[in-house]
Amino acid sequence: MSEVLREIDELRQSLPDRTRLRDEDVLKDLALALESSPVLRRLPAAEALLEDLRTFAPGSRMEATKQHINSQRDPHVFSLFDASYFPSLGLDWLTYETLPTDPHLVERYASNTLPVNVVGRTRGFASRVVVALFPENHLDGIQEPDDVIFYFIDKFVERHRRITRLMIDEVMAPGSFPTIQQASGKQIEQAATWWVRLHEYHHRHGDMPIPEFLAAKKAKPLAGLEELRVDVSGMLTCLDDERLPRQEARTAFEFILAERLLRYAVEGIPRPNYDAVASQVLFTYLVQHEGIRLHEDRIVLLPGLTSVLRDFLGAIRRIEAGIHDRPLEAVREELLAFTRRYTDYDPAVRDYRHIPYFAQIKQRLGV
Structure with a gap:
């Protein structure tokens, strides 16, 4: 070969x-x-x-x-x-x-x-x-x-070890992700495999699925919001589907949350890409609705996190459900307005900035 x-x-x-x-x-x-x-x-x-x-x-x-x-x-x-x-x-x-x-x-x-x-x-x-x-x-x-859609899991695992684990150690309150911090390489590989399967499944379900509404969601904030919609759906599937093995499901939940909340938040140089914009939305929403809080520059996961994730997903679903009786552009504008409430937009260059907290982390950790 x-x-x-x-x-x-x-x-x-x-x-x-x-x-x-x-x-x-x-x-x-x-x-x-x-x-x-x-x-x-x-x-x-x-x-x-x-x-x-x-x-x-x-x-x-x-x-x-x-x-x-x-x-x-x-x-x-x-x-x-x-x-x-x-x-x-x-x-x-x-x-x-x-x-x-x-x-x-x-x-x-x-x-x-x-x-x-x-x-x-x-x-x-x-x-x-x-x-x-x-x-x-x-x-x-x-x-x-x-x-067929391929996902290269060995690359997901390498990226998790190189960036996400470092961020967990440096950014999260101790004990925030106990399952993945103790997981073996094979368990992390399995969690990544679960993630991508759930990710693609949820892209194709909902009121505005992909690829049917791909063109409507191609703008950076809406592409990011779509990624967030499917990943929060995947997280909640891991928690709610009792036919999934509980330990593996918990590992996958923590893995998806850590990747989406932490690693994607520092992507894009010098401006955040659509995944980083999605993480801005998630981080800011969770802070404002008491799913997480900052304490001495570390992120603390609060007891109400799961409920806040459900509320977040519900808010997106309610907007997208409007596609059945409202013009596409009206629904699209409402989705854009939702993202603007939780992001740092720079009107001078008509693009997004890394929010200060993650901008500092990005610089300090060199990720």
Whole structure:
């Protein structure tokens, strides 16, 4: 497999910048290079990509490549990617291993999510920011309901250890997250697996699900609020579904809360990205409604936290329920107004700022 990865990395170097990836001559030359490669040409994943390269036209779907991936006939992904938020991806290969999870979770909260660990990859997938792979990241930019969504759990675990654990130690009151602080690597891996499964399930449920309302929620604050809606839904699922194993569910609850409240809060340089904006909303809401408080610069989780999380989710759901009898733009404006109450917006540059508390943490910890 090392020979496969090495050859693909060499082919990557011959490709032009992303603006020309769809040019007919570029795709033709790439197809010829793959056809002439004794290492690549007989691999099923490469055969599928070749078929798509020969027939690709703007607006068409990469049928053979997506079929190969969705069928999971082998643990390999090979494609030509173009994703603005994953700029390292281009012509890339991924080999993965799937991870086990709770049968009830898989059945009750079914989605096309595939949590995996990366066991082999070309250069593009080495980037830390590439923690997932979505169907629309391929050159065709198309997502269909049956397309598999990959989450790279080993990267989630590494990120948790590198950033979130540090923040728990430095920012939280002692004993705030007892389960995940004592969890083994395998238990953290399992919690991350639960998180992404619940995340994708809840995206596709509710009054304004994704992808149906993706365009309406593409603005930074609304994209962040959607991420928050699904993650708070996931947290409460862990607490409320008694058919889920209790210890594992508690670990997943703490894991999601820690990631959403702490790690995402410091993302984005110099301005917060949509995940950081979501964490601003959550942090400020929880403070104002007595779910958490600051004591000597540390966050204390208060006894009413779960009730406040329920109220928070209820507020979003009530606004989104208006979509059934109000214009989309009116509902969208109400969602925007909700986010503005709990964020630090800079009108001079028309963007958000890291709230002072997390801005100081970001600088002090270098995260």
